[in-house]
Amino acid sequence: MSAALVGIGATEFSKESGRSELRLAVEAVSAALAEAGLKPSDVDGLVSFTMDSNAEIAVARELGVPELTFFSRINYGGGAACATVQHAAMAVETGIAEVVVCYRAFNERSGHRFGQFSSAAATNPTSSGVDNSWSYPMGLGTPASTVAMVARRYMHEFGATSEDFGRVAVTMRDHAATNPKAWFHRRPITLEEHQASRWITEPLHLLDCCQESDGAVAIVVTSLARARDLAQPAAVIAGAAQGSSADQYVMTSYFRDEMSRLPEMGLVGRQLWRQAGFGPDEIDVAVLYDHFTPYVLIQLEELGFCGRGEAKEFIADGRIGLTGTLPLNPHGGQLGEAYIHGMNGIAEAVRQIRGNSVNQVRGVENVVVTAGTGVPTSGLVLTRDR
Amino acid sequence: MTAPKGISAVAREMAAQGECTPRVARDPVNEAMINNWTEALGDDNPAYPAVAPPAMVQVWTMRGLHPNPDDDPLGRMSEVLDAEGYTSVVATNSEQTYHRHLKPGERVAVTSRLEEVVGPKQTALGEGWFVTTRSIWRVGDEPVAEMMFRILKFRPKPVARAAVTPMVSKDTEFFWVGTKIGELRIQKCAACGALRHPPGPMCPRCNALDPTFIVSGGLGEVYSYVVHHHPQVPGKRTPFVIALVELEEGVRMLGELLDVDPEQVKIGMPVRVRFVPSGEFTLPAWEVR
Numbered sequence: 001m002s003a004a005l006v007g008i009g010a011t012e013f014s015k016e017s018g019r020s021e022l023r024l025a026v027e028a029v030s031a032a033l034a035e036a037g038l039k040p041s042d043v044d045g046l047v048s049f050t051m052d053s054n055a056e057i058a059v060a061r062e063l064g065v066p067e068l069t070f071f072s073r074i075n076y077g078g079g080a081a082c083a084t085v086q087h088a089a090m091a092v093e094t095g096i097a098e099v100v101v102c103y104r105a106f107n108e109r110s111g112h113r114f115g116q117f118s119s120a121a122a123t124n125p126t127s128s129g130v131d132n133s134w135s136y137p138m139g140l141g142t143p144a145s146t147v148a149m150v151a152r153r154y155m156h157e158f159g160a161t162s163e164d165f166g167r168v169a170v171t172m173r174d175h176a177a178t179n180p181k182a183w184f185h186r187r188p189i190t191l192e193e194h195q196a197s198r199w200i201t202e203p204l205h206l207l208d209c210c211q212e213s214d215g216a217v218a219i220v221v222t223s224l225a226r227a228r229d230l231a232q233p234a235a236v237i238a239g240a241a242q243g244s245s246a247d248q249y250v251m252t253s254y255f256r257d258e259m260s261r262l263p264e265m266g267l268v269g270r271q272l273w274r275q276a277g278f279g280p281d282e283i284d285v286a287v288l289y290d291h292f293t294p295y296v297l298i299q300l301e302e303l304g305f306c307g308r309g310e311a312k313e314f315i316a317d318g319r320i321g322l323t324g325t326l327p328l329n330p331h332g333g334q335l336g337e338a339y340i341h342g343m344n345g346i347a348e349a350v351r352q353i354r355g356n357s358v359n360q361v362r363g364v365e366n367v368v369v370t371a372g373t374g375v376p377t378s379g380l381v382l383t384r385d386r
Numbered sequence: 387m388t389a390p391k392g393i394s395a396v397a398r399e400m401a402a403q404g405e406c407t408p409r410v411a412r413d414p415v416n417e418a419m420i421n422n423w424t425e426a427l428g429d430d431n432p433a434y435p436a437v438a439p440p441a442m443v444q445v446w447t448m449r450g451l452h453p454n455p456d457d458d459p460l461g462r463m464s465e466v467l468d469a470e471g472y473t474s475v476v477a478t479n480s481e482q483t484y485h486r487h488l489k490p491g492e493r494v495a496v497t498s499r500l501e502e503v504v505g506p507k508q509t510a511l512g513e514g515w516f517v518t519t520r521s522i523w524r525v526g527d528e529p530v531a532e533m534m535f536r537i538l539k540f541r542p543k544p545v546a547r548a549a550v551t552p553m554v555s556k557d558t559e560f561f562w563v564g565t566k567i568g569e570l571r572i573q574k575c576a577a578c579g580a581l582r583h584p585p586g587p588m589c590p591r592c593n594a595l596d597p598t599f600i601v602s603g604g605l606g607e608v609y610s611y612v613v614h615h616h617p618q619v620p621g622k623r624t625p626f627v628i629a630l631v632e633l634e635e636g637v638r639m640l641g642e643l644l645d646v647d648p649e650q651v652k653i654g655m656p657v658r659v660r661f662v663p664s665g666e667f668t669l670p671a672w673e674v675r
């Protein structure tokens with residue numbers, strides 16, 4: 001592809017923003033444009049999540065964006081994150097739009113909390129509502145419980161333990177501890193604290209679950225040619241993919257032959273490596289969606305960083321720490337920094353490519369980023385402009 | 387509706403009014419009531435009934451079954467809070483101080499004042515206000531006993547919202563009709579014979595639009611399971627076990643695993659179906675076999 005990420009913007013990450021979601025959205029978009037050296041009048045495309053409460057036209061109106069030639073929404077919760085950039089890049093490459101901003105803004109802690117049991121999700125008169133009728137009425141209707149079902153099977157098949165999940169949480173909190181923007185700045189945890197944290201849905205402890213956050217992130221995408229004239233070094237899109245696999249459900253793909261996998265992420269990975277022209281060995285930093293720790297392990301396997309069932313050994317020796325060979329989520333991820341539906345991970349990938357992250361990894365050339373797991377998802381490979 | 391600020395303002399006003407009109411005991415302190423009380427409590431202290439047990443002080447000024455309206459501040463404040471939706475009450479503190487024993491023949495009167503009203507507070511029971519009153523019992527002008535009394539008036543949390551009922555489509559209706567009559571139905575393609583759960587309109591194997599069903603034997607094994615603790619789930623009491631069961635026919639299905647110690651659940655555990663009515667529907671659930 002010949003499109004690039006040229007601006008990132010965000011609000012503070014909090015538990016109660018005290019502002020409307022629309023205001024958060026326009027604050028983030030405005031910051032991203034300013035950073036890129038662009039004005040609202042340069043924007044002709046906007047992309048967000050189906051779940052976002054802020055219409056493209058409302059965002060455009062507030063910012064004074066005069067005309068939009070491209071506006072789009074991506075479905076399936078956090079699975080949309082990297083796909084917003086993919087769709088923006090496709091619009092740029094086809095000449096449909098020139099400057100597209102991807103945004104996600106919510107008061108997910110002080111407003112509608114995803115972690116609660118949503119009766120509404122099971123009563124929609126849609127195919128998704130009917131899908132949910134095989135799980136919600138039986139009492140399985142929180143994100144944590146749906147992941148826990150897969151995690152239990154994964155533990156059974158590969159001998160992974162709660163401590164293995166805990167090592168992911170401890171690493172994320174280590175990284176967040178040195179990131180002043182992170183909610184858990186200066187608040188690392190130990191594996192013992194992870195083990196002692198209360199059960200949410202067994203086998204998941206509280207500290208296996210990401211935060212609930214208020215905040216917004218925006219990403220500006222434009223052509224590589226234009227990117228080279230802008231204020232920031234470009235993060236070039238080397239790969240951008242979506243994926244949905246056989247017998248796909250939202251969080252409850254339990255009826256496939258192999259339930260302890262994320263084949264849709266495997267599908268995203270295969271596309272990414274093919275587009276980029278290299279594989280996981282060339283990746284310097286991985287930003288993997290970490291709403292729940294077990295899916296971080298399974299993603300490492302699906303993306304080819306290690307074999308099936310081998311992630312627990314892969315991460316055991318500090319490999320995913322800041323000084324390891326595959327630093328994972330240097331910003332602290334959604335477990336440590338904030339839960340902005342994966343968009344804060346894309347922003348961190350851009351910083352790592354630019355070389356100006358607060359937890360900068362040395363000599364970063366290529367970063368892989370993934371979106372929500374357990375749902376139809378997406379991913380990106382970003383590289384330095386060469 | 388009075389705003390919460392309104393509640394505080396009303397409370398300040400009521401507190402400023404000081405003591406309410408004294409309520410005079412219906413009967414003087416008497417041996418008959420003292421004997422009934424000490425007998426019921428098994429208190430054989432020989433000092434009674436020459437004097438009354440101090441803890442009886444409230445007994446003398448009870449309102450009876452048909453109380454006259456009065457200006458007691460606890461009652462008035464409760465009405466204010468009731469009107470704001472803080473309809474439930476629980477007593478949280480009661481501290482009594484006795485200045486001297488009462489003797490048969492003495493007639494007491496009680497008067498109360500509102501001390502403070504604090505809120506709204508988030509409590510385990512729900513949002514509420516703590517109402518504190520102070521009562522003084524007197525014989526003539528002489529105080530004989532005092533009581534600090536605190537209640538929590540709260541807005542009860544909605545308990546166990548109704549269980550979630552399934553969204554039914556024309557494609558899935560047969561399943562729910564089945565559970566209602568004690569049949570666990572599995573969709574079967576009439577063209578190629580493929581079994582499938584969850585069901586849908588088209589066979590993914592041969593694309594036939596000709597679904598029918600078989601009735602499962604209801605036997606299977608736990609393929610995976612979770613023990614749910616947080617947050618609360620409508621219609622369920624935590625913790626509870628949800629099992630993904632692989633039926634002998636080869637399809638998987640979710641249901642609550644009933645009457646089981648969560649610690650004892652294992653993948654591979656043999657289970658059988660049990661049908662659980664839930665509102666208008668009947669849900670499939672499992673029990674260990």
Ligand SMILES: [Zn+2]
Pocket residue numbers: 575576577578579580589590591592593594
């Ligand atoms: Zn068929």
